[in-house]
Amino acid sequence: xxxxxILLLASVTFGTRYLFLEGRLPLRLGSxxxxxxxxSGPSVLVAICTPIIFVHDHRLDTSLDNPYLWGAAVAILAxxxxxxxxxxxxxxxxxxxxxxNYQG
Amino acid sequence: xxxxxxxxxxxxxxxxxxxxxxLPWGILxxxxxxxxxxxxxxxxxxxxxxFGGAVQIVTVELMANNASLFTVLFSAFVISSRHFxxxxxxxxxxxxKPLRWRLGLGFLLTDELFALSGDRxxxxxxxxxxxxLGAGGSFYLAWNxxxxxxxxxxxxxxxxxxxxxxxxxxxxxxxxxxPGIKTVASFSAAVVxxxxxxxxxxxxxxxxxxxxxxxxxxxxxxxxxxxxxx
Numbered sequence: 001x002x003x004x005x006i007l008l009l010a011s012v013t014f015g016t017r018y019l020f021l022e023g024r025l026p027l028r029l030g031s032x033x034x035x036x037x038x039x040s041g042p043s044v045l046v047a048i049c050t051p052i053i054f055v056h057d058h059r060l061d062t063s064l065d066n067p068y069l070w071g072a073a074v075a076i077l078a079x080x081x082x083x084x085x086x087x088x089x090x091x092x093x094x095x096x097x098x099x100x101n102y103q104g
Numbered sequence: 105x106x107x108x109x110x111x112x113x114x115x116x117x118x119x120x121x122x123x124x125x126x127l128p129w130g131i132l133x134x135x136x137x138x139x140x141x142x143x144x145x146x147x148x149x150x151x152x153x154x155f156g157g158a159v160q161i162v163t164v165e166l167m168a169n170n171a172s173l174f175t176v177l178f179s180a181f182v183i184s185s186r187h188f189x190x191x192x193x194x195x196x197x198x199x200x201k202p203l204r205w206r207l208g209l210g211f212l213l214t215d216e217l218f219a220l221s222g223d224r225x226x227x228x229x230x231x232x233x234x235x236x237l238g239a240g241g242s243f244y245l246a247w248n249x250x251x252x253x254x255x256x257x258x259x260x261x262x263x264x265x266x267x268x269x270x271x272x273x274x275x276x277x278x279x280x281x282x283p284g285i286k287t288v289a290s291f292s293a294a295v296v297x298x299x300x301x302x303x304x305x306x307x308x309x310x311x312x313x314x315x316x317x318x319x320x321x322x323x324x325x326x327x328x329x330x331x332x333x334x
Contacts, residue, residue: 002146005173009163009180010153016184018210020191023199029192036325039293040193041222043320044186045281046294047301047313048215049274055305068271075275079282089279090121090272097271 071097111231112238115220119239122216123246125272128264129157130247134254135261136161140168144255151251155244156214159183179310186314190218197227205233212240219280288331293324 019025029037053068054060062069075093082088130151137147142164150160159180166176190213198206209217209227217240226232253261285291297320304312 002142002167003149005167005176006146006149006154008173008177009150009159010155012177012180013154013156013159013184013187014211016181016187017191017213018206020188020195021198021206021210021213023206025199027195029195032325034196035328036321037189037193039290039321039324040189040317041218042281042284042290043293043297043317043324044189044215044313045219045277046297047316047320049277049281050298050301051305052270052274054302058306058308060302060306067268068274071271072274072278075278076282079279084279084283086118086121086276086279090275093275093278094272097268101268 065100067097067100070100107231108234111234112241115235115238115240116242118220119216119243121272121276122219123243125269125276126157126216126243126247127250128267128269129161130250131254131258131261132263132265133157133160133164134251134256135258136254137164138255138258140164142168147255148248148251151248154180155211155247156180156184157247182310185311186215186317187213189314189317190221193218194221194227201227201233209233209236209240212237212244214240214243216243219277222280222284287328289324289328292327293320296320296323 020027053072054062054066056066056068071093074096075089078092079085079089133151134147137150137160138144142150150164154160154163162183163176163180166179191210194213198209217236220239221227221236223232227236281294285294297316300316300319301312304316309315
């Protein structure tokens, strides 16, 4: 029974991922829709990462001892200095995060 | 062939920070599933074929609490609905590719792989496809390995989710997003996405992520249209 449910769950996640990749789906994207979708990448990624930074224990955390805030600020600064090299951003950001997180 | 392999390796190495960032959740899922009475095979099967962090953690709890099949599947659908957006965004590039690429990359199309799909040339040629395969495939292996660790060693491992490894996800996504924010329209979209997503999260609104993203896309698009007229 569990196995069957897991198989159905797999078809749900795969279905949502695959549906619009299917060429035979009768759907043509007009130029307006394509322009709208060009904003999907940044929009989704920002929407995923901002709650990680700002919401902890179901509360808004904008205090200066929020390590995520410091880490993000340093990662952004490092990004502007290194043409947004992922390793520099994550590395220096994490360092700042760890320093603030474990200082007290 | 060698260049294809090199492209796949590049994808895997670009994915590495994200592969490690989800380690606590992979372990959490594995040990949670075993703790809730699933056997090791079922727990591993979740990560092997369902392959979605939030979906797995939520549905395993629901199943353990004997929720109805409809509730379980509907919750999975709601959490998974953001993938429609990824499919739409990549439709033009991927729908013309051979079936095996569509099936393979479609299966691997997580938030993390979509995050690495922002490049102008992403999926355009064979090497870009191998790059995505390396990125998505390595993430799949990592997720399954972390799940395996959670299943077999979960009780003897400390809870790592408080360690703050999710910070690496936020930092990586910022590094991927910020270089593309060059116009008033894209800047506005990013601000709206952030404010809306934080607000919806505080409201504990299940479709918050998708709605925040859709709202932000509409704002970016509208500003682009309005500015284009002058």
